[in-house]
Amino acid sequence: MIDVKNIHKQFDRQAILNGVSLSVKKGSIYGLLGSNGAGKTTLLNTISGVYRQDKGNVFIDQQPVFENLEIKEKMVFIPDTLYFFPQYTIDQTASFYKNMYSGWNEERYVALREVFGIDTSKKIHKLSKGMQRQVSFWLSLSAMPDILILDEPFDGLDPVMRKKIKNLLVQDVAEREMTIMISSHNLREVEDLCDHIGILHKGNLLLEKDIDDLKSDVHKVQLAFKHDTPSSLFSSMQLLYKEERGSVTLAIVRGDYDEVTAHFQNYDPVIYDILPLTLEEIFIYEMGDAGYAIKNILV
Amino acid sequence: MFDLDLRSRKPIYEQLVDKMKELIITDILKSDEQLPSVRTLAQQLTINPNTIQRAYRELEAEGYIYSIKGKGSFVSPASVKATSEKLNKVKEELVKLLSEAMYLGMTMEQLQQMLSEIEEAVKGGSNDD
Missing domain, CATH: 1.10.10.10 (Winged helix-like DNA-binding domain superfamily/Winged helix DNA-binding domain)
Known part of the structure; x- marks a missing residue:
């Protein structure tokens, strides 16, 4: 559905995106993660056709996006800094959206009033930050987009509203096969929502994978032995990280769960724990590999 | 659910x-x-x-x-696979518990006595039906 091919983008001769390629399937929820200043927002702006890329292509349904009205009508982008027309009320903004989006669903707009419970005759710029976010979701979902692009979408929302909005998003994905792209720093937040993730760092995509494959591929292992730790313990393993904490060895290894377990059981450890990694741990590990490691600096 | x-x-x-x-x-x-x-x-x-x-x-x-x-x-209608999987799980649990019991000093005799008691109880239960 979304195909990004080798995109380059520069601002003031500073390269922000260095040949990013990714693809998102229809009906998928794609999480875009990355370090600060990695180029996430630039990438999302390019995919939604706000920016024109210097090199490369962005295709949605095999068509280039930039200045393509037909595609843009089926797509909604909620940026990290929201924009509403000054002095407009919710109702007035809704009627603007109605003119812009041919798929506008008035019934849904009315039905969602129940969910958000905000007076539609209020001026949007007088609402709080969190309420403005709610209004942007309200209007976006009423436009019935095929593609929804969200930049840090849950910022400023309380836990109840977050859950409500996630629930609405999931319903649209299940019923209409809506495609969602989300960028976020809150890894817990995207962990339960996304099925694919991509990690961006310094304008390059470090990795792109199915989230369940990613998690079942890497394990955290804790081992302890009665006697000395056998020297050949990790010889045939794909070891990513190792740490000795007293007599307990903590290691991060890559491989199939059953194979890893069988391998270590051979050495007959007294303590053996194998845990899948959280997305946060995967992120930190992958970033460390790319030279963005955590350094504890004393000040 | x-x-x-x-x-x-x-x-x-x-x-x-x-x-x-x-x-x-x-x-x-x-x-x-x-x-x-x-x-x-x-x-x-x-x-x-x-x-x-x-x-x-x-x-x-x-x-x-x-x-x-x-x-x-x-x-699917109750499959053999399902029961065998459950049995495997129970076995795993038993191994864990029995190892612990032996470590704490339980003897084979005590274990055997326990087993026969359990067998009795399970049989007795089915007789009541």
Whole structure:
């Protein structure tokens, strides 16, 4: 559905995106993660056709996006800094959206009033930050987009509203096969929502994978032995990280769960724990590999 | 129907598969009973529908459920596989517990006595029926 091919983008001769390629399937929820200043927002702006890329292509349904009205009508982008027309009320903004989006669903707009419970005759710029976010979701979902692009979408929302909005998003994905792209720093937040993730760092995509494959591929292992730790313990393993904490060895290894377990059981450890990694741990590990490691600096 | 632990390290689809298996093995979900649709479950649990689809595919591949096109997914009639899987789980637990008991100084005789007592109790129970 979304195909990004080798995109380059520069601002003031500073390269922000260095040949990013990714693809998102229809009906998928794609999480875009990355370090600060990695180029996430630039990438999302390019995919939604706000920016024109210097090199490369962005295709949605095999068509280039930039200045393509037909595609843009089926797509909604909620940026990290929201924009509403000054002095407009919710109702007035809704009627603007109605003119812009041919798929506008008035019934849904009315039905969602129940969910958000905000007076539609209020001026949007007088609402709080969190309420403005709610209004942007309200209007976006009423436009019935095929593609929804969200930049840090849950910022400023309380836990109840977050859950409500996630629930609405999931319903649209299940019923209409809506495609969602989300960028976020809150890894817990995207962990339960996304099925694919991509990690961006310094304008390059470090990795792109199915989230369940990613998690079942890497394990955290804790081992302890009665006697000395056998020297050949990790010889045939794909070891990513190792740490000795007293007599307990903590290691991060890559491989199939059953194979890893069988391998270590051979050495007959007294303590053996194998845990899948959280997305946060995967992120930190992958970033460390790319030279963005955590350094504890004393000040 | 059930809740998932979103904080757990276990991937959500694995949790789903395990929960479903448990419900099927314990007969809470009966043979030929219809499972909730992907859509309903996604909405109830607020999780990605693709994850649920994947879990259902896995369960079908393992023979726990079957699907009829246009109708949905259903629980397979009690399979041998399900019982053997449960038996394996129980065995694993037993090994853990028995190792601990032996470590704490329980003797073979005591264990054997316990076993015969349990056997008696189980038999006695079935006689009451």
